[in-house]
Amino acid sequence: MKSPFDNITIGPMTLRNRFIKSGANEGMSRNGIPTKAMLKHHGDLARGGIGLTTVAYGAVNEVGRTLPNQIVMRESSVKDLKALTDEIHSHGAAASIQITHGGPLVMGLKVKGSTISSSSGINKAGLLSGNFWQRAMKESDMQAVIDAFVGAAHIAQKANFDAVEIHMGHGYLLNQFISPLSNKRRDQYGGNAKNRARFPARVLKAVKEAVGKDLAVLAKINVADGVPKGATATDGAITAKILEQAGADMLVLSGGRNIESTWFMFGSTVSQEGIARVLKSPISRLIVKATTLLKPKKIIFQEMYFHKYSMQIRKAVSLPLAYLGGVKSLANAEKAIADGFECVVMARALVHDEALVNKFKSGEITRSGCDNCNKCVNYIHHPGGTWCIKRPANDPTINAIPASQ
Numbered sequence: 001m002k003s004p005f006d007n008i009t010i011g012p013m014t015l016r017n018r019f020i021k022s023g024a025n026e027g028m029s030r031n032g033i034p035t036k037a038m039l040k041h042h043g044d045l046a047r048g049g050i051g052l053t054t055v056a057y058g059a060v061n062e063v064g065r066t067l068p069n070q071i072v073m074r075e076s077s078v079k080d081l082k083a084l085t086d087e088i089h090s091h092g093a094a095a096s097i098q099i100t101h102g103g104p105l106v107m108g109l110k111v112k113g114s115t116i117s118s119s120s121g122i123n124k125a126g127l128l129s130g131n132f133w134q135r136a137m138k139e140s141d142m143q144a145v146i147d148a149f150v151g152a153a154h155i156a157q158k159a160n161f162d163a164v165e166i167h168m169g170h171g172y173l174l175n176q177f178i179s180p181l182s183n184k185r186r187d188q189y190g191g192n193a194k195n196r197a198r199f200p201a202r203v204l205k206a207v208k209e210a211v212g213k214d215l216a217v218l219a220k221i222n223v224a225d226g227v228p229k230g231a232t233a234t235d236g237a238i239t240a241k242i243l244e245q246a247g248a249d250m251l252v253l254s255g256g257r258n259i260e261s262t263w264f265m266f267g268s269t270v271s272q273e274g275i276a277r278v279l280k281s282p283i284s285r286l287i288v289k290a291t292t293l294l295k296p297k298k299i300i301f302q303e304m305y306f307h308k309y310s311m312q313i314r315k316a317v318s319l320p321l322a323y324l325g326g327v328k329s330l331a332n333a334e335k336a337i338a339d340g341f342e343c344v345v346m347a348r349a350l351v352h353d354e355a356l357v358n359k360f361k362s363g364e365i366t367r368s369g370c371d372n373c374n375k376c377v378n379y380i381h382h383p384g385g386t387w388c389i390k391r392p393a394n395d396p397t398i399n400a401i402p403a404s405q
């Protein structure tokens, strides 16, 4: 029987085990580059036994940023990104980086001109930052976005990453094509699920052609959006099939959208107060607080909350899949592998304890102490970076120093 501790080869990358740290905004980059706090965090994860750790949220260019301090995948970031991968590799783990374009999903910065998306209209997400309108992408915009993803993948390659994870979930630009909540196009990129996946598949294919011999090319997709009129698991299975054909080495399965259904993404309600706190304008704060009214009052957390949906994807494709969503125990990880997923991905359990994998392996514990309070999500904006409130806060001073110093 396969075990989550078995090694595995995904495209050109071999992992010492099947545990993956999910891309989870560390709040540990400043001016577009990773900090020493980021180095420590991923170093601790690597020392703690993880097979592959995912650095969150590298914007493919400046206009693709969602948050002002986010990593930007450009030449001037290579030195600090490389310091990060050197640290991860020195402890035997592999390193992946999420590459994203937010499109209209921008917080805390004003994009020059109108933001791009699958379709034109009012930009709900941008109301907070004065980015009121979004415009439908033309072919020339599509080519520019493809080039930006390819450029970002080349930067990842220069910085010695083992994989890139193209973000196609959670409401970011590529997801705005996949999800019928935002894609209202009538051309070959809109309409049915196959058409909606067409542009994200073009991006993936181009990235694969550019770096696929050296780097594993992963994509994070939604198994479903979790709200009426959103993408369903049937749509998710079609997306997965198309990305398989485009050459993806593995899909990381997630769900939910940052604006419409964070509760679905986390399998539990996330308090908006921390996000509101970081916003400067009182009107913005009011709008964020008002969004809580759109969410169900109380979601009862269930471990493995994406299992049912992910099994539907598993049945539809044969490429490697990584299970994510509410993994809290060794038994959950073993179940995911037994059910046919190649890898197991965790975010909150590893924010709570970076050494979890080694503790599972030694038998010291069989269950994470994370109780899904979701306060770590609010603390993305803390000066010390994301941390679990059950532990001492991170040191903000090391979160102001570039990773390579």
Ligand SMILES: Cc1cc2nc3c(=O)[nH]c(=O)nc-3n(C[C@H](O)[C@H](O)[C@H](O)COP(=O)(O)O)c2cc1C
Binding pocket: 022, 023, 024, 025, 026, 056, 057, 098, 167, 170, 220, 254, 265, 266, 324, 325, 326, 327, 345, 346, 347, 348, 349, 351, 376, 377, 378, 380, 386
């Ligand atoms: C603090 C925090 C920050 C996150 N930031 C990101 C992110 O930058 N990109 C992303 O794809 N998902 C992000 N997520 C979502 C996680 O990657 C993951 O999909 C979700 O937490 C469910 O996995 P879990 O049950 O193992 O925590 C974040 C989660 C947490 C807890």
